[in-house]
Amino acid sequence: MAPSGTRGAAIDIRAVSKRYGNFAALDNVSLHIEPGEFMTLLGPSGSGKTTTLNVIAGFTEVSSGALEVGGRSVVGVPAHKRNIGVVFQHYALFPHMTVARNVAYPLGLRGISGAERERRVNKALDMVKMVDFGHRYPSELSGGQQQRVALARATVFDPPLLLMDEPLGALDKKLREWLQLEIKRIHRELGTTFVYVTHDQEEALVLSDRIAVFNQGRIEQIGTGRELYDEPATLFVGKFIGDSTILRGPAATSGGETALDIGGQKVATAGRLANGGTPVMLLRPEKLALARPGATAENGRNRLSGRVGEAIYLGSGSKYEVVLADGSKAIVRSGLDAESFAIGEEVDLLFSGGDAKLLADDATADLTLT
Amino acid sequence: MKLPSRILLGLFCLLVAVWLVAPTFVVVPMSFNEKKSLAFPPDGFSWQWYHNFFTNTDWSSSFFSSLKVATVTALVATVLGTLAAFGLDRMKSRASGVLRALLITPMVVPGVVLAVGIYAVYLDTHLVGTMTGFVLAHTMLAIPFVIIAVSASLEVFDRRLEVAATSLGASRLTAFRTVTLPLIAPGMLSGLLFAFVTSFDEIIVALFITSPYLKTLPVQIYSSITRDADPTVAAVGTILFLVTSLVIGAGLIIGSRQGRR
Amino acid sequence: MAGSDIAATGGRTASAPAAAGEPRRRLSGGPFWLVVPALLLLVAVLGLPLAMIVMRSFAEPRWGLQNYFWFFGTPVNLIVLQRTFVISAWVAVVCLVCGYPYAYVMTAVGPKLRLALILCVLVPFWVSGVVRTLAWVILLQDSGVINSVLRGLGLGSVRLIRTQTGVVIGMAQVLLPFMILPLYSVMKTIDLRLVQAARSLGASPARAFLQVYLPLSLPGVYAGAIIVFILALGFYITPALLGGPRSTMLSTLIQNQVLSLLNWGRGGAMGVVLLIATFVLLAIAAPLMRQPHRQGERR
Numbered sequence: 001m002a003p004s005g006t007r008g009a010a011i012d013i014r015a016v017s018k019r020y021g022n023f024a025a026l027d028n029v030s031l032h033i034e035p036g037e038f039m040t041l042l043g044p045s046g047s048g049k050t051t052t053l054n055v056i057a058g059f060t061e062v063s064s065g066a067l068e069v070g071g072r073s074v075v076g077v078p079a080h081k082r083n084i085g086v087v088f089q090h091y092a093l094f095p096h097m098t099v100a101r102n103v104a105y106p107l108g109l110r111g112i113s114g115a116e117r118e119r120r121v122n123k124a125l126d127m128v129k130m131v132d133f134g135h136r137y138p139s140e141l142s143g144g145q146q147q148r149v150a151l152a153r154a155t156v157f158d159p160p161l162l163l164m165d166e167p168l169g170a171l172d173k174k175l176r177e178w179l180q181l182e183i184k185r186i187h188r189e190l191g192t193t194f195v196y197v198t199h200d201q202e203e204a205l206v207l208s209d210r211i212a213v214f215n216q217g218r219i220e221q222i223g224t225g226r227e228l229y230d231e232p233a234t235l236f237v238g239k240f241i242g243d244s245t246i247l248r249g250p251a252a253t254s255g256g257e258t259a260l261d262i263g264g265q266k267v268a269t270a271g272r273l274a275n276g277g278t279p280v281m282l283l284r285p286e287k288l289a290l291a292r293p294g295a296t297a298e299n300g301r302n303r304l305s306g307r308v309g310e311a312i313y314l315g316s317g318s319k320y321e322v323v324l325a326d327g328s329k330a331i332v333r334s335g336l337d338a339e340s341f342a343i344g345e346e347v348d349l350l351f352s353g354g355d356a357k358l359l360a361d362d363a364t365a366d367l368t369l370t
Numbered sequence: 371m372k373l374p375s376r377i378l379l380g381l382f383c384l385l386v387a388v389w390l391v392a393p394t395f396v397v398v399p400m401s402f403n404e405k406k407s408l409a410f411p412p413d414g415f416s417w418q419w420y421h422n423f424f425t426n427t428d429w430s431s432s433f434f435s436s437l438k439v440a441t442v443t444a445l446v447a448t449v450l451g452t453l454a455a456f457g458l459d460r461m462k463s464r465a466s467g468v469l470r471a472l473l474i475t476p477m478v479v480p481g482v483v484l485a486v487g488i489y490a491v492y493l494d495t496h497l498v499g500t501m502t503g504f505v506l507a508h509t510m511l512a513i514p515f516v517i518i519a520v521s522a523s524l525e526v527f528d529r530r531l532e533v534a535a536t537s538l539g540a541s542r543l544t545a546f547r548t549v550t551l552p553l554i555a556p557g558m559l560s561g562l563l564f565a566f567v568t569s570f571d572e573i574i575v576a577l578f579i580t581s582p583y584l585k586t587l588p589v590q591i592y593s594s595i596t597r598d599a600d601p602t603v604a605a606v607g608t609i610l611f612l613v614t615s616l617v618i619g620a621g622l623i624i625g626s627r628q629g630r631r
Numbered sequence: 632m633a634g635s636d637i638a639a640t641g642g643r644t645a646s647a648p649a650a651a652g653e654p655r656r657r658l659s660g661g662p663f664w665l666v667v668p669a670l671l672l673l674v675a676v677l678g679l680p681l682a683m684i685v686m687r688s689f690a691e692p693r694w695g696l697q698n699y700f701w702f703f704g705t706p707v708n709l710i711v712l713q714r715t716f717v718i719s720a721w722v723a724v725v726c727l728v729c730g731y732p733y734a735y736v737m738t739a740v741g742p743k744l745r746l747a748l749i750l751c752v753l754v755p756f757w758v759s760g761v762v763r764t765l766a767w768v769i770l771l772q773d774s775g776v777i778n779s780v781l782r783g784l785g786l787g788s789v790r791l792i793r794t795q796t797g798v799v800i801g802m803a804q805v806l807l808p809f810m811i812l813p814l815y816s817v818m819k820t821i822d823l824r825l826v827q828a829a830r831s832l833g834a835s836p837a838r839a840f841l842q843v844y845l846p847l848s849l850p851g852v853y854a855g856a857i858i859v860f861i862l863a864l865g866f867y868i869t870p871a872l873l874g875g876p877r878s879t880m881l882s883t884l885i886q887n888q889v890l891s892l893l894n895w896g897r898g899g900a901m902g903v904v905l906l907i908a909t910f911v912l913l914a915i916a917a918p919l920m921r922q923p924h925r926q927g928e929r930r
Contacts (some may be wrong), residue, residue: 379732383733383736391754394755394763394766456665457665459662461663461666466662479906480909481867481882482902486680486684486886486889486899487682487683490895491676491680506672506676510673588761591759596872603762606759614757
């Protein structure tokens with residue numbers, strides 16, 4: 001196997017827009033991908049992630065902006081001259097060719113024949129553990145098998161960049177999880193740059209070095225999974241990645257502190273919104289704690305009263321949905337050793353101000369969630 | 371390189387479309403010709419050929435014969451064809467494949483060969499120039515179209531719906547009447563229309579089994595064309611084109627309404 | 632309603648001799664009776680006539696093979712037979728060349744334009760076939776539209792009416808829908824992402840078309856070509872009206888033998904030759920028309 005990290009191409013997308021009439025499928029998108037990196041484009045359907053992939057692959061021409069792959073501009077270069085591997089959502093295996101001929105197809109186009117072609121087809125099929133299926137037709141394979149063949153076909157000609165468009169979208173959960181690990185392994189073995197499109201945030205967290213979150217044709221934030229979870233730049237990102245509780249209410253800013261009024265109770269956190277907008281607080285489930293009303297709590301913690309609406313036992317702990325005084329819902333995760341609460345019970349919701357993320361309210365964050 | 375090839379392709383298609391449609395429209399101006407000639411472009415303007423069509427008994431009687439034959443044929447073919455399509459659908463075995471191929475053969479048997487054979491049989495059974503003779507032959511020719519149309523709707527018909535209806539308390543007959551029939555009705559209707567058109571437009575068999583007492587419209591048109599240059603033919607063509615366009619247009623509108631629902 | 636009545640009776644008839652607990656038998660016996668009425672009609676108005684022709688080709692004026700010896704021993708017949716095949720082949724080629732791009736465009740355009748294109752294909756169907764042929768007579772005649780245009784462009788006139796070219800033009804227009812519809816129904820099932828995939832793997836547009844799109848559309852090509860060819864073999868009205876003595880096709884010859892010369896034996900023999908040619912072609916082509924590799928995945 002080639003040493004990892006040396007064979008991938010860098011991608012530089014600078015201020016790329018794609019307009020269809022008045023509609024902007026991509027609106028001034030910039031994204032730099034390091035050689036050998038696993039970059040996931042994450043977002044709801046219609047957010048521009050697939051358009052970005054099509055732009056890189058050459059299936060869609062940009063309206064404006066610059067696009068470089070491996071330091072070379074590819075604007076105007078037709079798809080077949082870009083030397084980029086693509087794995088499609090519905091596999092796109094040629095139904096009139098056997099598995100082996102499918103995989104050999106790009107080699108034939110590159111003038112590789114005879115023993116060398118056979119060796120590379122075998123190597124690629126071996127990588128995806130499909131060597132024994134070379135003589136079969138795609139229609140004789142299961143979805144997972146077809147996807148592995150598609151992966152072999154897209155990598156057999158050693159492209160420095162591999163694009164994958166929701167490749168696991170049509171598969172069931174078990175198979176998906178197993179193939180995610182396979183894709184990770186193949187990424188390690190090949191050292192190729194991977195650009196992966198998905199709307200599944202868990203999948204993005206499992207696979208990626210970095211994630212670019214798309215919304216309405218723009219990139220909301222680029223970062224590692226941890227950065228996106230702990231430090232979401234926008235409310236949309238915070239809601240799209242992981243579970244979250246959003247506190248909304250009349251805001252008051254004094255000094256370096258922002259306070260919200262939630263159904264008559266005040267919660268406060270340090271800091272203020274830099275760019276204006278209506279502040280809201282975003283809280284992760286594990287940063288919230290539940291207590292019986294009146295129980296003593298550490299100083300300086302925010303306290304909101306509510307009622308348990310739903311209690312779910314998860315094995316590794318419990319998950320509660322708490323209805324607050326203003327009717328909004330909070331999601332709380334507690335460990336195994338934590339106190340347990342029953343549905344309908346009055347509870348207090350506790351959190352420290354430092355754990356609350358102060359973000360600008362954004363109506364589209366609610367609408368575009370899938 | 372991309373754009374010019376697209377334009378070329380579009381132009382080519384336009385040409386093909388014109389080629390497909392143009393002959394239809396040539397007939398329209400001819401029907402208003404003032405002279406008794408089929409030279410193009412026509413001279414002057416007159417309604418006389420339409421007048422001739424409605425008053426000349428040769429034309430009107432052949433028109434009504436065609437209408438009668440086609441109506442009876444369409445009804446009989448729809449019933450027989452629908453039954454057969456159902457039978458084939460429920461068989462789902464190798465036998466159904468063979469039977470289906472057999473029932474569709476009228477479409478590929480060369481018309482003249484068939485016509486000669488039918489003529490021979492009808493001479494022996496005294497069916498030449500009879501309504502029964504026409505209806506039998508035309509029904510045989512039309513059944514394939516009904517089978518194809520009804521089979522197409524049966525293919526997309528989910529038979530679990532019938533089972534579901536039965537589970538909700540419908541008898542097999544009620545389930546058929548209230549669930550199956552409404553869902554395959556569009557297929558039956560298009561089969562009926564195809565059968566009607568097949569009969570109304572059929573000429574080869576008709577040319578052989580026609581008699582002075584029973585002549586269908588296509589036979590009348592054919593003999594008119596071969597006899598002299600009579601623009602009444604163009605008038606007939608225009609009327610037929612208008613009527614069928616109206617029927618099909620109405621069908622399209624109804625179809626798209628149903629589709630939207 | 633009538634359908635399920637017969638289904639029920641048919642079911643009872645079929646299962647009566649069998650033991651009561653055999654629902655399978657009822658299912659396989661019942662549907663057959665639904666097909667019987669159509670089959671009976673087919674036997675009476677198709678089977679019997681064809682049998683009659685075959686018999687007369689051997690039996691008239693006396694038993695033997697004389698009609699076939701006559702057919703294959705007379706040069707004119709062989710010329711007409713050959714011409715019938717050549718004209719049919721030309722018609723199929725013209726239809727394919729015109730129909731393939733047309734059907735492709737039908738799959739590629741938006742729904743409104745597609746409806747317009749489909750209507751253009753269907754219009755010929757709803758205008759009386761004889762009237763349509765009349766239109767071609769008008770268009771193709773020496774003083775007709777096409778020649779006027781050619782003369783207007785200074786290209787001189789071409790003799791079209793009563794020539795093979797005229798016959799091919801007229802027949803191809805009548806038969807083009809039979810080429811376009813099967814092509815379209817196959818092409819619309821072709822996943823265009825396969826072409827994209829080929830492009831991403833390094834195939835130029837032309838190669839992607841030749842190696843991926845074309846092979847996948849072949850079932851439609853075979854189906855369309857064979858239907859057009861077979862229908863063209865039996866064409867009668869168009870060649871009779873547009874053609875001249877040098878473009879006579881077999882059907883006209885058959886009609887002439889039976890109706891003018893009252894020679895049923897010779898006419899029958901010619902009919903049998905045409906019939907056999909048709910079915911041999913169908914038998915050869917049938918396997919080609921199946922779509923060998925169904926797209927879509929098994930889970």
